[in-house]
Amino acid sequence: MTRVRTIEEARRDLERRGKSIKQFAREIGVSERIVYGLLQGRFIGRRGQAHRAAVLLGIKDGVLE
Template structure:
């Protein structure tokens, strides 16, 4: 069974994109109506991001492919 967690490379790339935008994870979370703890968990690969809020955050962060309603 393949590992369902986002890859470390994808999480690192998302953290770098936030840095390039000049945003902290907390600021990004607040701008996109997420709790900072959810965003930190997604960025650190602690959530599988299969459904719900973590999936939505991962898609918007560019960690995984998918579609979300705005």
């Protein structure tokens, strides 16, 4: 099991990779609004696109099927 990142760590990782939130959202096929919501702490990422984005950002431990 990998360590779950904090929201700030996820933000820094995107910055380190030179990716905007919009670009990341487009690459993983989710709404930009959802990624912003996750990184602002407004969304938890329980289901659907929010779950997918949270797992790929590393801020949630989960399985993608």
